[in-house]
């Protein structure tokens with residue numbers, strides 16, 4: 001029956017896989033701009049083809065009206081979660097032992113609302129890897145995505161003070177390496193934010209093209225992290241001199257430590273056009289159907305696609321295509337890498 005088919009398709013579209021994640025919100029110097037200047041990904045699935053155009057700003061995304069104003073030298077905070085609009089710290093920002101680097105790129109554009117990202121990019125931030133003392137395998141080490149989880153999905157990123165003023169696309173990328181031992185197994189989670197920088201300088205960082213910066217054979221992309229990792233170089237060019245290398249495993253500081261989700265200003269595009277966004281719920285009544293969830297709203301249950309592997313059940317390994325999410329209190333652990341991973345008690 002036609003209506004049944006439609007209902008099924010809607011249910012499928014609404015389903016988001018647990019574990020996977022998406023960058024969704026942006027803060028500027030501690031102010032919550034929520035989703036007002038993000039090119040929101042259509043789902044939380046990764047990109048695995050490093051040569052694909054989807055690597056620029058994710059699959060099928062288009063420009064939005066909003067632009068977030070950022071002073072040069074200021075700090076933006078990118079925010080990632082597994083489910084759309086779920087900003088709670090109750091669930092990991094990115095689940096299922098999706099360890100890997102978090103990196104941020106900028107490209108200078110004429111108009112961030114319409115730019116296609118074909119202009120040159122430079123890297124302004126990297127939080128990649130450091131050895132965890134006593135750790136046996138790469139899974140145990142410090143990683144950018146582990147820092148994201150520790151800091152409730154938030155990662156502070158300083159905007160260089162010397163880059164020219166004007167519009168930019170800011171591209172946040174989390175790379176998950178849990179299946180990266182096999183060809184094209186690395187998972188890229190990418191979102192572009194539209195920002196307007198003011199008070200900048202006249203630096204001209206070296207530029208690279210996306211796609212084109214990565215190769216599937218890069219040692220930072222094809223790697224088995226279920227074995228001991230003695231060194232790790234995140235893929236792509238080095239961080240530009242005005243940018244920041246964060247040490248993986250360092251403490252959450254700044255907005256990543258203190259910012260609390262609240263009412264959001266509407267980002268104002270340079271043209272003076274405000275994006276459609278929910279009004280602020282100041283009276284305690286629900287402002288609109290698509291209002292931002294409150295800070296303490298409970299996570300949306302992953303009903304349609306929920307799966308949970310119980311203790312000692314398989315949750316990963318070469319050729320495994322089943323559920324990769326362990327039940328509450330359990331972590332998927334590679335016990336015979338790269339062939340077999342199972343759910344064990346979280347230590």
Ligand SMILES: *[C@@H]1O[C@H](CO)[C@@H](O)[C@H](O)[C@H]1NC(C)=O
Pocket residue numbers: 238239240241242243244245
């Ligand atoms: C970041 O680290 C890389 C690798 O060590 C280095 O090449 C680059 O210059 C560093 N950038 C900054 C801004 O510290």
Ligand SMILES: [Cu+2]
Pocket residue numbers: 019020021046096098176187
């Ligand atoms: Cu995933």
